[in-house]
Amino acid sequence: MRSRIVPIILVLLLLALQFQLWSGRGSIPDVARQKEALAKLNEANTRASQANERLESEVRDLQEGLEMVEERARAELGMVKPNEVYVQITR
Template sequence: MRWLLIVLTGLLAVLQYQLWLGEGGFSKKLMLQRQVEQQRQENKELQLRNSILENEVANLKDGFDSIEERARKDLGMIKEGETFYMVVEKEDQ
């Protein structure tokens, strides 16, 4: 009878080890859940960025306003007949 109790206790210990620390156990499950949540957050950010880029592409294809805005902002271009003024702020010393 005593050896049966020892065997069953050993079996219980092995099963508990598999449950908590083994492959597919709770610790692995928690780690995977954290990774899934991080990936979902990254996917949301990338979807937002993609929708912004899609809107930009659509604007560039459809109208000249966004092209003009980009030329002014990124390339420093001005329209014919406009006067360019550069405002330089004085540095505090």
């Protein structure tokens, strides 16, 4: 009788470990989901970093030179210099 209990206990422990491996916290599917979420977050961080670099460059240009300010004023506000003729072409 005693010789049967040990293998049964070992099989039950093996089944419990397999259950944990496939369905519990830290299981194979759980790790795969977390890796996928991490990849999406890294991609979003990369896009945000690139956007930040563009904005920093634009701010630097605005702080350092009037050419960029003038260009934006012309494009966004329709600024015209004195003695300058503004021609708008519509299609």
